[in-house]
Amino acid sequence: MLVSYRWLGEYVDLTGITAKELAELITKSGIEVERVEALDRGMKGVVIGHVLECEPHPNADKLRKCLVDLGEDEPVQIICGAPNVAKGQKVAVAKVGAVLPGNFKIKRAKLRGEESNGMICSLQELGVETKVVPKEYADGIFVFPSDAPVGADAIEWLGLHDEVLELALTPNRADCLSMIGVAYEVAAILGRDVKLPEAEVKENSEHVYDYISVRVEAPEDNPLYAGRIVKNVQIGPSPLWMQTRLMSAGIRPHNNVVDITNYILLEYGQPLHAFDYDRLGSKEIVVRRAKAGETIVTLDDVERKLTEEHLVITNGREPVALAGVMGGANSEVRDDTTTVFIEAAYFTSPVIRQAVKDHGLRSEASTRFEKGIDPARTKEALERAAALMAEYAGGEVVGGIVEASVWRQEPVVVTVTLERINGVLGTAMTKEEVAAILTNLQFPFTEDNGTFTIRVPSRRRDIAIEEDIIEEAARLYGYDRLPATLPVAEAKPGGLTPYQAKRRRVRRYLEGAGLFQAITYSLTSPDKATRFALETAEPIRLALPMSEERSVLRQSLIPHLLEAASYNRARQVENVALYEIGSVYLSKGEHVQPAEKERLAGVLTGLWHAHLWQGEKKAADFYVAKGVLDGLFDLLGLSKRIAYRPAKRDDLHPGRTADIVLDGRVIGFVGQLHPAVQKEYDLKETYVFELALAELLNAESEAIRYEPIPRFPSVVRDIALVVDENIEAGVLEEAIAEAGKPLVKDVSLFDVYKGDRLPDGKKSLAFSLRYYDPERTLTDEEVAAVHERVLAAVEKQFGAVLRG
Amino acid sequence: MKERLYELKRQALEQIGQARDLKALNDVRVAYLGKKGPITEVLRGMGALPPEERPKIGALANEVREAIQQALEAKQAKLEQEEVERKLAAEAIDVTLPGRPVKLGNPHPLTRVIEEIEDLFIGMGYTVAEGPEVETDYYNFEALNLPKGHPARDMQDSFYITEEILLRTHTSPMQARTMEKHRGRGPVKIICPGKVYRRDTDDATHSHQFTQIEGLVVDRNIRMSDLKGTLREFARKLFGEGRDIRFRPSFFPFTEPSVEVDVSCFRCEGQGCGVCKGTGWIEILGAGMVHPNVLEMAGFDSKTYTGFAFGMGPERIAMLKYGIDDIRHFYQNDLRFLRQFLRV
């Protein structure tokens, strides 16, 4: 809402308060003033001039040589390029020495050999936005009414010595979509009175019912419809003051009748529509829902298809307006209009919102109906419009108002106690302070022993309950005066849940291990949705995606982590180690919320470690990734329950992928990206993993229990075993540990050999076995006996032989 | 013989002084103190002396031997010390060469901010509540006093999946969910961090996915002044002790009264600068007293219970705190960006 400071001053006394100060006060008490703009933009030296002579420029087709009276001793010669300049006009002249917006200084000049002593200005040159300049002056200079005084300040006559406050209104404050509404707000802030405009309608002796009748067939959409006939109007420009006010509010002037309806819309917040009575084509107005297939050509000359969800004003046969949104071209007020039917109606929000949505038409009128108008002021606005049409369009108002109404004003009464106000706010307001605020708001109330009973005016449709009054009291009392306290409550410790605490430990571990945390988008493209997913379900698709790339919810974190790796590689960051903890979304059926499962995923590519001048360099590989995960399982106390099983998964290297199994259940995987996928993402050798985080964090881990530190020396024996190359080291290791029980405490692999010194199809695995008895020192014989047993076992199970 | 002994002492000390290394020193030792050395010889030749002379010469010979011995030891210690120093000097390294790097990653800046805020409120007795990102229309809107057709729904253009299911547009559904769990009995004291989604085109200041932190306190006798005190405490811990806050009236459907909360600028101390656009204040929160409809819908008696709620955007806070200029950085995962957030 754009509010002219000077116009506002007609409704509430602004003496002693500048526009800037007013803006601050309004912002502080609840409505944000986004900016204050001075319309004169530093202009100086622009006066009203009278074009005495206007003849073609001797040396230029498009220029005119004008002699202009500026109210000084001598008229001056000015060269003007505007196509509409003519003898006898009153125009705005920037004199030599004048300053126009943008600090543009006017100097004496010679144009094609002719002297020019100033500039005849268009409204745009005076800083008015093109979109509000009246159409007839859009491509040329502005012409004042003929009675404009020569030599007077043109800026003043154009109403530009003014400032405009731009209010950012929240949806609850639709009452401030009108000058009167803003006036009430400002009056409440300043503690001053509101002066309402007066409307005295002089009716003729005819009766409106002889001209028109109104029937509303959809009263739930249109509870109140009223109208008046004004005859013998003369279409012409509206008074300059009205035009300048409309322009200051961002509305382009058209003609007196249309301008008056717009003026009333701004003043009262009540949209009006003026029909050309003679073009209505009937003597009745019927308001109804449109019929499917019906059409209307609106004022903007667009044919619009209507449905039963739209409300139309008809002449009993066909639509003449899309109710509350835009009039029809067939009944438009034109230059030859002589009788006008003014419509003042209350349309309810849903039906208007539907039309706005379906036709992409948002107008000053529809915005107000969408947000809700005050029906108690509808007829008042109609009266004022009729009076203005009589005054400024030479019209004669026909007696009586035509009306169809089911609307009844329901009084809104709110009761609130002083104790409740102070209890909710934590303030110590007195009865008198609250009473003063209600008085300034012009809310009628009674007070009895600290209980306020308030009759809420209909203009404040946002106020219905006690909290609404508390809010009014708080904002007008001033939040600066609110004390700062802390809740008085039983002291309960806060904290993280065990799951949340463990998740943080997991984050810190991974970061300590060298991975950076990534956060990627949850929305992805259909082809990526299920890729790499541990579990898949029917992809969940948005009803109205903004792009196909972000149209479905992800089921794995890996695709976007790969995109991040690829993004980095494209920017010469070759070594990437990222992890992400985030949800994947698995449908449980179309009309229920999906399962959201937290995943932990990672991507490693490039060098994992480099310390080059000492000759160390290690590329990320399967065992780097596995090592990171092993550490994680240790941290969570799960390593003994975790196993890696060779696995084949889509998009992963068939020989370098393992499923991760916890207590026999697959809870994740780790592997190398399939070379084809590496190429697709423009990546080199890349490793990924993804785990079901909840499975890990919710797995009960053993509590820490101290084990005595060894008191006796342990014995270490190494064995190198030759086995078939398809025997997995992990399986062999398990077998050794099992056969060596209870004396073998640790088995660790320290060498893998395949090559010339072994037969084809064989490999050698070397393990280090640590023997230990907590009760005593072991003898060589005891160790040897167990060692033999281990050897016999692996020979029997795997055909393993000692490497000679 | 006396002269001979004095001469020997002089010669020996001179040679000791000249010895350059341990071997040379040992040669001197053997030459003078060895079994065939000159001093032994002198002692052996004592038989030729008158008996009364013998003890004197004997004593003198011992004295000389002693002196040589001491000089040898001193010199030996000195040479050994020099040897060690030489050896250490040879072992010197260039301490300015790079150390073996310890591989370290770090949290995402949003996680940094979120965890800092979580900890701050945990310190004030809050617990952390988390909930679904794919929400029902009921919890995302209706339970928050935003019935279907409410004009404020326009303020949040949402990603719907079906008519009743959508990606949550704020973390506020957790208010309703948590209160329902409490079955009408306070106190409720939670903060809810999480991802939220809006139908916005991604640019420097908009992201279709972003994060929010919601806070909610419901109990008997919770006052708006408690909200002010809590948020002032929060602002001071997050932005520095000298910070102040101010409330500006605003509108949210789920709170009443509603306010926007500004923190005095931490960059210019309220004098006005680029960060605060010259106002001295930075808007960082929306807050208010929980609307009675929201309390009632979640099963709380709004006559006995009151509450406050607040919400903030970790992206905005991180952008302010670290001077980040483009919200898209948070979701591109450029390592040149991410690794700037390592320091404690």
Ligand SMILES: [Zn+2]
């Ligand atoms: Zn600042």
